Amino acid sequence: MVVGMGLVPDVVSLTEVTKVYAGRVRALDRVSVGFGRGSFTAVMGPSGSGKSTLLHCAAGLDLPDGGRVVLAGQEVGALREPKLTAVRRRHVGFVFQSFNLVDALTVWDNVLLPQRFAGTRPDKAWAREVLQRVGLGGRERARPGELSGGQQQRVALARALAGRPEVIFGDEPTGALDLSTGREVLGLLRGFVDSSAATVVMVTHDPAAAAWADRVVFLADGRLAGELASPTAELVAARMTELTR
Template sequence: MILAQQSRSAPPRDAVVLAEVSKSYPGRAAVRALDRVTVGFTSGSFTAVMGPSGSGKSTLLHCAAGLDRPSEGRVLLAGHDISALREPKLTVVRRAHVGFVFQSFNLVDALSVWDNVLLPQRLAGVRPDEAWAREVLARVGLAGREKARPGELSGGQQQRVALARALAGRPEVIFGDEPTGALDLSTGREVLALLRRFVDEFGATVVMVTHDPAAAAWADRVVFLADGRLAGDLIAPTAAMVSARMVELTR
C-alpha cells in the first residue's frame, strides 16, 4: 500500500515477481508471446519495460497485473500467487493492490471527475477514502474540477484523472501501458513527473510499458524484452542509453 514504510534494516522486497512465466496464444499460427521470463520489480521503484514491436511488453504487463493468466510459471503480486487464483478472488487481489493507467484513459464520459476517481472503490463495495481522493486530485492539479465531465477536459487533464483514479485506492503497484502515448510532449512529461513523485514521496511501485526512450529515462530501471525473452536491463537510464540499446535490439 502507498504510504507503508519498510524497516530501514530490511532489504527492499519485490512487489511483483514473474518466475519462469510463459504465455502462448493458441490458434492456427500459435504465438508464444513470453518465453520463460523471470523478473522482479522492487517495491518503491519505477521500472520501464521496453522492446521492439511484438516483443511481449504488454503481455508481460497483463500477466504481472493479473489481467491475463500465464500458460506456465508463477506470478507473485504483493505476496499473493495470483497465477493460482481464480475469479473472483483474483479480482479482489487486483482491486486491493493494483492501480492501472492506460493510453486511452478509460474514463466514463457520463460521470464527473469525482465519480470517475471513486468508481473502482465503489464497484468493489469499499467505502472510499474521500479525504485521500481530494488530496490526490490536488496533487495531480485538478482541485476544483471535481464536477467537470471528461469531455470538458484536455487529454492531459483526462490522463491526470486516470492517474488520480489509480492512486485513490492507495495501490501497492501502479501498472501503466503507454500512459503518455496519446499526449503531447509537454503534457507527457507532466504525467511522468507525477508518477515519479508518487514513487519518491509515497513509496508506490510503478511498472510502465513505453516505446519512448525519453519516457523510460524517468525510471530507475529499464527492462528490455525481445522475442518474448528478457534482453537485459539498464539501471539509472538516460534517453541516450535507452535509444542505443533499442537500436541493438532491432538490428
C-alpha cells in the same frame, strides 16, 4: 535469467513465465523478473516483443500458461474469481493510453469508481488530495468531455492512486499526450514513487519517458534482453537500436 530479484521481497515477481496465444505464438518465453517496492521500472522492446503481455500477466489481467506470478504476496495462478479481482482492486492501479474514463460520470465519480466497485468505503479526503496533486482541484464536477487529453490522463492517474495501490501499471500512459503534458504525467508518477514508496511498472516506446524510471527492462521475441540502471534517453535509444537490428 532473473532480473530485479534481490533480498528485499518484490511487490510483483514473475518466475519462468510463459504465455502462448493461439497455440503457437509464444508471447513470453520463460521470463523471470521482479519489481521492488518503491521502484519505477520501464519495460521496452521492439513491436511484438511481449511488453503488454508481460504487463497483463504481472497485473493479473491475464494468466500465464507456465511459471508463477506473485502479486502482493498472492500467487495469481492459484486464485479464482472473484478472489483474483479482489486482489487486483486492493493492490493494483492502472493507467493506460486510452484513459478509460466513463464519459457520463464526473471527475469525482470516475476517481472513486474502482473503490465503489470493490465495495469499500472511499477515502474521500485522500481522493481530494490526489486531485490537488495532479492539478485538478476544483474540477471535481467536470465531465471527461470538458477536459483536455492531458487532463483526462490526470483523472486516470488520480483514479489509479485513489485506492492507495501498492503497484501502478501503465501501458503507454503518455502515448496519446503532447510532449509537455507527457512530461507532467511522468513527473507525477515519479513523484508518487519517491513520496509514497509506490511501485510503478510502465510499458513505453519512448526513450525520453523511460529515462524517468530507475531502470529499464528490455524484451525481445518474448524473452528478457537485459536491463539498464539509471537510464538516460541516449543510453535507452542506443540499446533499442541494438535490439531492432
